[in-house]
Amino acid sequence: MTPEKIEKLFWLALFSWFLLRSLLLGCQYIGNADPAATGELLKFFTQTDIDAGRAYALKGFWFRAIYGVVFVAILVVLVKSGLANTLWQRVSLICGPGILRADLAFIIVFLLIVQLLSFPSDLYFGHWRETESGFSTVGFGGWFLKYLKSLVIGVGFETAGFLLLLTVMRWLPERWPLLLPLAMGGFALAITLLAPMIITPLFYEQKPLEAGPFRERLLEMAARAGMAVNEIYVIDESRYSKHTNAYFTGVGRFRRIVLYDNLIKSHTPDEAALIFAHEAGHWQYNHVAWGLALGVSGMLLAGLLYQRLFPGFAAVSWFGLGDVSAAQNLPFLLLMATILQLFTVPFESQISQIMERQADRVSLELTGLRSVYQDAQVRLARDNRSDLLPHPLRVFWLYSHPPAIERIKAAEQYEPIENKSR
Numbered sequence: 001m002t003p004e005k006i007e008k009l010f011w012l013a014l015f016s017w018f019l020l021r022s023l024l025l026g027c028q029y030i031g032n033a034d035p036a037a038t039g040e041l042l043k044f045f046t047q048t049d050i051d052a053g054r055a056y057a058l059k060g061f062w063f064r065a066i067y068g069v070v071f072v073a074i075l076v077v078l079v080k081s082g083l084a085n086t087l088w089q090r091v092s093l094i095c096g097p098g099i100l101r102a103d104l105a106f107i108i109v110f111l112l113i114v115q116l117l118s119f120p121s122d123l124y125f126g127h128w129r130e131t132e133s134g135f136s137t138v139g140f141g142g143w144f145l146k147y148l149k150s151l152v153i154g155v156g157f158e159t160a161g162f163l164l165l166l167t168v169m170r171w172l173p174e175r176w177p178l179l180l181p182l183a184m185g186g187f188a189l190a191i192t193l194l195a196p197m198i199i200t201p202l203f204y205e206q207k208p209l210e211a212g213p214f215r216e217r218l219l220e221m222a223a224r225a226g227m228a229v230n231e232i233y234v235i236d237e238s239r240y241s242k243h244t245n246a247y248f249t250g251v252g253r254f255r256r257i258v259l260y261d262n263l264i265k266s267h268t269p270d271e272a273a274l275i276f277a278h279e280a281g282h283w284q285y286n287h288v289a290w291g292l293a294l295g296v297s298g299m300l301l302a303g304l305l306y307q308r309l310f311p312g313f314a315a316v317s318w319f320g321l322g323d324v325s326a327a328q329n330l331p332f333l334l335l336m337a338t339i340l341q342l343f344t345v346p347f348e349s350q351i352s353q354i355m356e357r358q359a360d361r362v363s364l365e366l367t368g369l370r371s372v373y374q375d376a377q378v379r380l381a382r383d384n385r386s387d388l389l390p391h392p393l394r395v396f397w398l399y400s401h402p403p404a405i406e407r408i409k410a411a412e413q414y415e416p417i418e419n420k421s422r
Contacts, residue, residue: 002315028058130241135385
């Protein structure tokens with residue numbers, strides 16, 4: 001394929017990204033206008049709940065719509081104008097060649113530039129919108145300190161990941177696509193294992209759930225789910241926001257379930273137990289391990305495609321590519337990843353939704369509290385101001401969780417296994 005055709009395909013991909021993103025944003029703006037969907041929703045929620053969710057979802061809509069295009073446009077300009085390549089040359093001249101000199105410096109500098117470009121969006125949605133919506137419990141200083149911690153940790157891990165990628169590609173110039181997924185999968189696994197012990201304490205006070213009937217109930221529930229867990233952890237999310245949640249992390253004997261303190265404060269013991277049981281479902285199905293395995297598979301496919309297509313990419317001069325393992329390729333790779341990610345995200349979304357449905361079912365099997373489950377979903381959606389009438393296409397394409405009404409209706413239709421066998 002000639003460089004001219006490859007360049008045309010790039011512009012076609014960019015234009016397709018713009019159209020698809022515009023379509024998905026339009027779906028967010030419109031929402032689900034089906035009267036039947038509204039009628040189903042009003043069985044469990046009030047019109048005030050619906051309006052509050054829509055208002056929160058659309059707050060900053062035009063900023064998001066415009067800023068996303070501006071961000072990608074700036075990346076295109078950096079690559080097309082040669083500015084990114086000029087930066088690479090200057091860094092190389094100052095630092096000298098080598099993976100721990102020019103490559104390391106360039107990766108850090110470019111990632112910091114990307115963070116700087118992202119800062120207005122992070123500030124708008126991470127602080128201003130949360131403050132205006134009444135969710136934030138910290139001022140700008142508290143938010144900015146957390147942002148700086150996240151910045152340092154994020155850039156640090158991303159830099160280490162890129163250096164590992166370059167090292168593997170240089171050591172195995174022909175077979176790197178086969179080994180790279182294993183190396184990067186091991187790196188992701190290490191982060192998953194270390195995060196609760198090293199990263200979480202930098203942001204939260206993390207302590208065991210207080211002894212008492214509630215803790216004993218959760219541990220008993222965990223035992224019935226086959227969870228080898230001696231402790232349940234609580235983090236003080238209330239120092240940052242009023243959002244309620246719980247999450248599951250880790251693999252093997254390092255798995256753990258963490259509850260937000262807001263969850264315990266704002267939900268009844270039965271509701272909090274159900275949410276815990278949902279996380280137990282993730283544990284039971286080993287979803288973190290499955291996620292890592294799927295990530296490794298996706299990286300293998302991406303590596304094989306990149307190796308195959310690289311000669312064509314390199315033939316387009318303004319892409320600014322060196323050899324296949326050059327750090328100077330990072331700006332182009334980030335640009336392509338930003339464009340292509342929107343087309344591949346439905347695969348991740350649908351797999352995630354399947355996992356969430358599995359975890360929901362386990363929560364009902366462990367507790368049998370079907371009506372309480374419905375109440376918990378209503379409270380979670382209300383507390384977090386969820387968009388209760390999202391457009392079906394947007395749900396399919398982007399949502400990692402089924403919408404609240406789908407989860408509530410699934411609970412209505414739930415039948416215990418013993419009833420089905422009769």
